[in-house]
Amino acid sequence: MSHLSVLPILLPMFTGALLLLLGRRSVALRRLCCLLATLLQIPLALLLMEQASAGLQVYAAGNWVPPFGIILVVDRLSALMLVITAVLAGAAVVYGLRGDDHLGPNFHALFQFQLMGINGAFLTGDLFNLFVFFEILLIASYSLLLHGHGSARVRSGLHYVILNLAGSALFLIAVGTLYGVLGTLNMADLSLRIAQLPAADAPLIGAAAMLLLVVFGLKAAIVPLYFWLPRAYVAATPAVAALFAVMTKVGVYSILRVYTQLFGDTAGPLAHLADAWLWPLALLTLALGSIGALAASTLNGMIAYLLVVSVGTLLAGISLGSHDALVGSLYYLVHSTWICGALFLLAGVIARCRGPRFANRLVSGPALPRPMLLSGLFFLAAISVIGLPPLSGFIGKVLLLRSVGTGVSAAWFYSLLLGSGLLAIIAFSRAGSTLFWRIDTAARAGEPLDSMRLIAVMALLLCSPLLVVLADPVLAYLDATAHQLLEPADYTRQILSGGIDAGGAP
Structure with missing residues (x-):
């Protein structure tokens, strides 16, 4: 059970690779693989939600103790986002298997890689891997948006690609600035270092934080960065547009996570930036x-x-x-x-x-x-x-x-x-x-x-x-989630204390 936290990423990754290897072989086999892998995400996400209710789950790849190495964090919020994504993806793939998948090549593989990027963005515990998973989900979404034919999809796809490439460049600049000044990208470690930040470095970190807000605002589609969304979603096939409904929530999640954890009450002059x-x-x-x-x-x-x-x-x-x-x-x-x-x-x-x-x-x-x-x-x-x-x-x-x-x-x-x-x-x-x-x-x-x-x-x-x-249990879970979000010190302490579910550890 120690590797459960990484399965929402590995399952679509290996399924997508398998679907690419299958190429143009049996359509029924490719559909079955895609459907089973997607529907399996639902019980997996629910199981992770149950574990997150019992306490924070941290997966350290290669047993590297935080803040070093790659970590995945399953808390109440990330588990909730996994459940939302799994249910939405299950319905979208059932719809897509009724013919939308024939409009272009590799629909099933791209769908899985899109899920991999979305799930990874919700699970990662450091900003660099948030950037990596953003790029994975964006690259898959470029192709899914163009899935099919027609000049409308090409035009909207071009705008979508250009805007998101610009956003990715800003994201990389912001991440590089944070690492250059603070020497870490682990979000738990970043929150400690920002709290102890010298006054001379505060303007530079503040500028990087505002760049991140632009990037996340572009993903979430807020004013004035929302004009790409209606054109892109109108041009996409229904199954793709439905899956894209969670894409804006990746931006909202990133804003909630970063500006609560890193720039919350403990961030000194950068608090509530x-x-x-x-x-x-x-x-x-x-x-x-x-x-x-x-x-x-x-x-x-x-x-x-x-x-x-x-x-x-x-x-x-x-x-x-x-x-x-x-x-x-x-x-x-x-x-x-x-x-x-x-x-x-x-x-x-x-x-x-x-x-x-x-x-x-x-x-x-x-x-x-x-x-x-x-x-x-x-x-x-x-x-x-x-x-x-x-x-x-x-x-x-x-x-x-x-x-x-x-x-x-x-x-x-x-x-x-x-x-x-x-x-x-x-x-x-x-x-x-x-x-x-x-x-x-x-x-x-x-x-x-x-x-x-x-x-x-x-x-x-x-x-x-x-x-x-189910309003009572749902609101009880969300009440505990909000409490966890508003206590970032507990989040930081649990990740950096060493009491973790390390990759490969029992």
């Missing part, structure tokens, strides 16, 4: 994302902007910095990732039924098959995203609103969060009435409904009522 920037940027992201969703001319474009809205909501909660705000943010993070992923898959189902001429365009088109079922799923997703009772979006928003307190900040947050909900109601009402009521009898219908694609959609949508039913 990013807070003054995060709050206004989060509110702007929330506002502009809502306007973009209202103005979108396609269903998946509207969903992409709603994903931007979720990022703004999350970062606003995180920037508040209180225990209750973190609990609400983490609950909303789980909800928004799964429901936005479900919406991308549902948009793909609707597009296939409407045919290539109409697809996701919000114009009158052919009548949809089994309209009661599709409209019911659409309604369930809509009220969950909007935040109407009794689904999980309502609970997440109530938790966030209760945590903001009173004063000017509360006035801004209440106005923008509730206003974004109103704009989302208008956007979904327009989209739903167009897709299900405005019927062009002369239009030719597209493909029939595919039962496996519907199962993938429903599996993710059912997570919303499940989060409500």
Whole structure:
């Protein structure tokens, strides 16, 4: 059991390599390998979550004692992110196996390498390997975004690649600066050295920290770095867009991890360095994302902007910095990732039924098959995203609103969060009435409904009522997670004390 912490990385890595070796051999065999490896991530992530509930798990590769060598850390937050990713990836791969994987070569291998990069980013305990896993997931995402054909994918892929290459360069500069001044990149060790930082070095470390904020903000898609996201997510295939729903959360996770652990209460003059920037940027992201969703001319474009809205909501909660705000943010993070992923898959189902001429365009088109079922799923997703009772979006928003307190900040947050909900109601009402009521009898219908694609959609949508039913244990876990995040000294002490689950140690 000592190697369990590294399995979320090794499993997709070896599966991806095996799928590359299989090449163009049996399609059924490649699909089976990809499906089994992805679904296996769910019980593995749940097992790691159970272990993280009992205490911090540290895996030191090669038995190198921290701060030396490569370490993986499984705490409550990283285990939670693994579960979110595993469930989302399971639904996305089931959808993708119904034909999307034939649109280009090596879909299954790229999917596994993408999972490897995402899981590694959540597990790593040092900044350099965070950079490495960022590059792995980005390289895989470049190819997955271009998976298929069409000039729209090429154009959006080019913008996506250029922006992320620039972000990677800034990340490397920031990491190099931190190492040059502090002599370490282990996050636990960095927190100690930043706390003891001489005043003369503080401006340089502060500059590196702000560079990291730009990089993570680009990954999370916050204002003014979010313009790449709608174009890229609209061009991607539904399975890829659904998996990409967790990509922005990698940026949010990095902001939460780095600016709580390294630049929290103990960072001296650099304490809470990013807070003054995060709050206004989060509110702007929330506002502009809502306007973009209202103005979108396609269903998946509207969903992409709603994903931007979720990022703004999350970062606003995180920037508040209180225990209750973190609990609400983490609950909303789980909800928004799964429901936005479900919406991308549902948009793909609707597009296939409407045919290539109409697809996701919000114009009158052919009548949809089994309209009661599709409209019911659409309604369930809509009220969950909007935040109407009794689904999980309502609970997440109530938790966030209760945590903001009173004063000017509360006035801004209440106005923008509730206003974004109103704009989302208008956007979904327009989209739903167009897709299900405005019927062009002369239009030719597209493909029939595919039962496996519907199962993938429903599996993710059912997570919303499940989060409500299991609200007590979920909130108890998130409460302990927030407490762990707000006590970075305990995190640092446990990693550097030597009482670790070292690689190969019993």
